[in-house]
Amino acid sequence: MNSFYLISEGFKNIFKNKKSSFTSLITMICAMFIFGVAFAIGENANSVVKQVSKEMGLQVYMKNDATDEQIIKLGDEIRDLGNDKIATVEMVTKQQALERMKERFEDNDWIFEGYEGEDNIFPVSYVVHLTDLSYTKEIESKISKMENVDVIRSSDETVDTLIKLANGIRVAIMVIFILLILMAVTIISNTIKLTVHSRRKEISIMKYVGATNGFIRGPFVVEGIIIGLFAAILTIFSLGISYNIIIEKLQGSDVLQKIGVVLLKFSDMSQSIAIIFLLLGIGIGVIGSMVSMKKYLEV
Amino acid sequence: MIEFKNVTKIYETGTEAVHDATFTIEKGEFAFLVGQSGSGKSTLIKLILKEEEATKGNIIINGKDITYLRKKRVPFLRRSMGVVFQDFRLLPDKTVYDNVAFAMHIVRATPKHIRRQVPMVLSLVGLSNKAKMYPNELSGGEQQRVALARALVNNPSMIIADEPTGNLDPDTAWEIMKLLNEINARRNNSCNGYTR
Numbered sequence A: 001m002n003s004f005y006l007i008s009e010g011f012k013n014i015f016k017n018k019k020s021s022f023t024s025l026i027t028m029i030c031a032m033f034i035f036g037v038a039f040a041i042g043e044n045a046n047s048v049v050k051q052v053s054k055e056m057g058l059q060v061y062m063k064n065d066a067t068d069e070q071i072i073k074l075g076d077e078i079r080d081l082g083n084d085k086i087a088t089v090e091m092v093t094k095q096q097a098l099e100r101m102k103e104r105f106e107d108n109d110w111i112f113e114g115y116e117g118e119d120n121i122f123p124v125s126y127v128v129h130l131t132d133l134s135y136t137k138e139i140e141s142k143i144s145k146m147e148n149v150d151v152i153r154s155s156d157e158t159v160d161t162l163i164k165l166a167n168g169i170r171v172a173i174m175v176i177f178i179l180l181i182l183m184a185v186t187i188i189s190n191t192i193k194l195t196v197h198s199r200r201k202e203i204s205i206m207k208y209v210g211a212t213n214g215f216i217r218g219p220f221v222v223e224g225i226i227i228g229l230f231a232a233i234l235t236i237f238s239l240g241i242s243y244n245i246i247i248e249k250l251q252g253s254d255v256l257q258k259i260g261v262v263l264l265k266f267s268d269m270s271q272s273i274a275i276i277f278l279l280l281g282i283g284i285g286v287i288g289s290m291v292s293m294k295k296y297l298e299v
Numbered sequence B: 001m002i003e004f005k006n007v008t009k010i011y012e013t014g015t016e017a018v019h020d021a022t023f024t025i026e027k028g029e030f031a032f033l034v035g036q037s038g039s040g041k042s043t044l045i046k047l048i049l050k051e052e053e054a055t056k057g058n059i060i061i062n063g064k065d066i067t068y069l070r071k072k073r074v075p076f077l078r079r080s081m082g083v084v085f086q087d088f089r090l091l092p093d094k095t096v097y098d099n100v101a102f103a104m105h106i107v108r109a110t111p112k113h114i115r116r117q118v119p120m121v122l123s124l125v126g127l128s129n130k131a132k133m134y135p136n137e138l139s140g141g142e143q144q145r146v147a148l149a150r151a152l153v154n155n156p157s158m159i160i161a162d163e164p165t166g167n168l169d170p171d172t173a174w175e176i177m178k179l180l181n182e183i184n185a186r187r188n189n190s191c192n193g194y195t196r
């Protein structure tokens, strides 16, 4: 079957039922837009979590009797856990640890007198930054099994809250995603049902002349795909424009600048949104037309 | 070739439309099935087209028993026969030419083949000068010729017509029958079943 025949029949179907095609286009745009907003919020939440997690890290304190060689070895071992999970590894020497403590106690730093040099009781430690907070537990348990490690500290509560938040948003997006798919399939299949119904005579004639189900289904699948693709393209544009307007306002606000968090640009996610929407448009077109045609192909 | 072996068709409603039918239509034969309205002529044709399943017995078409033909193969069975109905069954929004070409699209004929074949069958049924008209601009007899052209265009091995003249006045009906006979003479390797 040539593709020209398919596509022209698909467009004919759409124009035969202009009203319902238009309604389903608009409804699909709304559904996709809602998903797009949820997706944008989710991506930003993820990015904020990542930015914050770069600030936080694990503090790995070494046993006080560790030799210089052992100290260096531990650093290497931590780095060897892989740079897909480990962002940076910094050593804090005994001297640096003491100075930090002094800084922290500012006016009362006299209490650390007598702990200089040989008498320094502060252990060497490593500050390990992760690429993603969700690796915290895994890395923590791996490092704790390494030699000469005394204790590991992480800001557990903050980490947990952030991970929970990010996961919650992910689940919410999945739910919205599934609802959107169900909704869109219903809308599209109803629209196609109308065209199928208005062309049932033609379909029955096609069957008598020996058309296969695939051949008959073709133009209706194309109809669904065309509506899905148009909805996807229009949604990407409208989402992009409104996102940029809103982000510009938000980014200028004091709160965000104080925390030092940067929100994503639309171009950062437009590629994944485009891929999701286009696949969605095509998938919904195919499934929607299959669903709506089942009854009519039983001649 | 069409062969019925002890075929019975009982509809779900309990009506027995065909009772223990056994017959053979050979290649090149021009066969008529005559009977009162409601006697089961259309049902018999539906069985041949596998639009309905026989309740009992076997139907053999071109040497193949279609009793257990898979659903997926049904379109290919139908391509071996050209079908004409009492009510023409033309597409109102397609021209005469497109109504015929449509049947070739379905079997995925090449555009070149379509351009050659359609005018040929249209001239065979005497409609060359009406190719650009729409079905509602034609008389009943002309519409049935279009249907006949459509049935012939893919060179099926048999033509099956269900009361092809049922909706036509006697003169036009006679014309159509003469045309069918002519076509049968020309294509003496096909077998044809008609009901009237």
Ligand SMILES: Nc1ncnc2c1ncn2[C@@H]1O[C@H](COP(=O)(O)OP(=O)(O)O)[C@@H](O)[C@H]1O
Binding pocket: B011, B012, B013, B015, B016, B017, B035, B036, B037, B038, B039, B040, B041, B042, B043, B044
């Ligand atoms: N789909 C059907 N369901 C139930 N009964 C049917 C169906 N089609 C036809 N019949 C019955 O089967 C009998 C034969 O019908 P049909 O084959 O159409 O006869 P004919 O074409 O000779 O007029 C009739 O009694 C008719 O009412």
Ligand SMILES: [Mg+2]
Binding pocket: B041, B042, B043, B162, B163
């Ligand atoms: Mg009948």
